[in-house]
Amino acid sequence: MTTSRTPAVGPDDEPSARTSPVTMRDVAQAAGVSVATVSHVVNDKPGARIGDAARDRVKQAIEELGYRPNALAQTLVKGNSKFIGLVADAIATTPFAGRIIQGAQDEAWKNGYVLLVANTDGNEGAEEEAISMMLEHKVRGILYSTWYHREASVPVALAETDAVLVDCFSDSAALPAVVPDERQGGRTATELLLTAGHKRVAFINTTTPSPAQAGRLAGYRDALAHAGAPFDESLVIDASPDQEGGYSAAAEVFAQGATAVFCHNDRVAMGFYDAARERNLRIPDDIAVVGFDDQEVISAHLRPPLTTVALPHYELGVAGVRTLLGLDSPTQVPRQLIACPPVPRRSVGAPADA
Amino acid sequence: MTTSRTPAVGPDDEPSARTSPVTMRDVAQAAGVSVATVSHVVNDKPGARIGDAARDRVKQAIEELGYRPNALAQTLVKGNSKFIGLVADAIATTPFAGRIIQGAQDEAWKNGYVLLVANTDGNEGAEEEAISMMLEHKVRGILYSTWYHREASVPVALAETDAVLVDCFSDSAALPAVVPDERQGGRTATELLLTAGHKRVAFINTTTPSPAQAGRLAGYRDALAHAGAPFDESLVIDASPDQEGGYSAAAEVFAQGATAVFCHNDRVAMGFYDAARERNLRIPDDIAVVGFDDQEVISAHLRPPLTTVALPHYELGVAGVRTLLGLDSPTQVPRQLIACPPVPRRSVGAPADA
């Protein structure tokens, strides 16, 4: 029972590979050249003049032996690795973090880097450990991300390498950060309603203090101001940022005679839908609604599909690695704002009196 | 403008760290000992007798210099890395893949391994590239996962290392696989309804051939058989596996006089909810419903919250690395079935006539 050595393989009499790590020396020997020559052809060195004969023999040897360069050895000698660490406080709780990973992964990949991910559940010990491990693996830098936009207290060890904050920021640590532009998002959401002709646009906002709460409200006011519409305090209604909140806040929305409502997020909108349905009100005919987040599994599948504004998680991940790699000339420092684009679906129409 | 060198750091006059990679030699020098000694205290070697004095000096030097062992160098000399590769065909499309990553990450971590993730969007070229890269980084093995349970055609390069399939399987490549137990899940879902006292339990199944389609149906029949209930073909209704499908299939469910319905997945259930509401039917009083998948953002937030059966993504990830590492004595080969547990919420009650 050698189960513990090769648990995942089939018969042990396979080609070779797993058992015999073919090294550059093996190739050199097989091709009858030196390792330097092999190195040169493998890396296609610009200044390296290698004879066609030798080059061919090397290539063939590589092929036959199934040689793979050892990236770790390369890293060791070159001094810089191709790893980028991503520490996330929750990769499974929401579909959101997944998009950040995806964005970061794609962009890292595009630049020849690989993502080393660590999830920490916000546990400080795990965070320190994860960062240590990444540092020990000589990562090029670390992306520290949270699953919702907030201020974060960043582990000190982050200072030991290049780091960028994704979907969070820190006023104490002077680290570059990329975050969603909540304000522009709030404005965009509101304008979706305003440009459809609505005059009394309610805003169900969360009671939880956060960049989202403040930013979206500011954006709401921006849109109103820009449209020359008055800001009516009684049209902004407080609610918990979930379905229950949207459901309960609906009464007030109707009481205020709003013909449209901007919900703090898609879940709130989902609750609002329920309330509207109970009152036999039709969306968008009787009331127009827009959400926020574009939590696809909700927004795209509500009836009617919800017009909303997307949280740019994928772009956040992309921007995170671009900033880390110094690919973007930093236009906004220290916090880079990523736009929240509108996602028009079917929950917005013109007001009844239009 | 040294932007491209240290784009993500603050002032360049920082502690040191990033600029000066402290090596073991530095520590040795500072402590006035040899690198061998340092190595021994760092690794707390069993057989290494190091004087207390020397040991202390080394520890202090490590502390003062902020030394971190270079994991890559360690790997190079020891021959085996602490990486586990995870290639996924879609990490962002659904919240599901995130949970697989999370499970894999947690379990890998627990065993001193780090996850190297690569997303490929199912693109074969990207897959080959990702696997190459992982191989070059001398990963301990590779987890190949898909975001929904299906047969997969696995890249040949996988054969070069230990590999296990997660949430997919392959009949051609003889690779170990861990997949959800669809059949047991189907049975569990049905029993949730049967034990509540329902006699006519409908099953809205998908028309798409898949392990889920076949497995859940088999489970449905198992439950019926075990309860001594007859299998009535007209109670299984075909539908597309989404909200629209559930909505449309509802008519037939009611026409058949069912008092309970097992929906192929949560989205189907969501559509069914809509249809029930339109008919002014109450869940669970007028009709009991159970879903499948436990797509939390749907199931937990429907009104009433949906009783469902969970797809064990997290556990799939865990089992994947355990199998890879040979931690589990393989009881089921080649395909290991992971249980789909019931998630009781509020959409199931006793039938009206009970």
Added chain:
DNA sequence: ATGAAAGCGCTAACAC
């Protein structure tokens, strides 16, 4: 109890 030295697989001068 501690150190010298030989590599791990690879790259980069620099010889020839």
Added chain:
DNA sequence: GTGTTAGCGCTTTCAT
């Protein structure tokens, strides 16, 4: 054109 050689940071016999 191609080979020699000296490391990269570390572990590990084997001396002392």
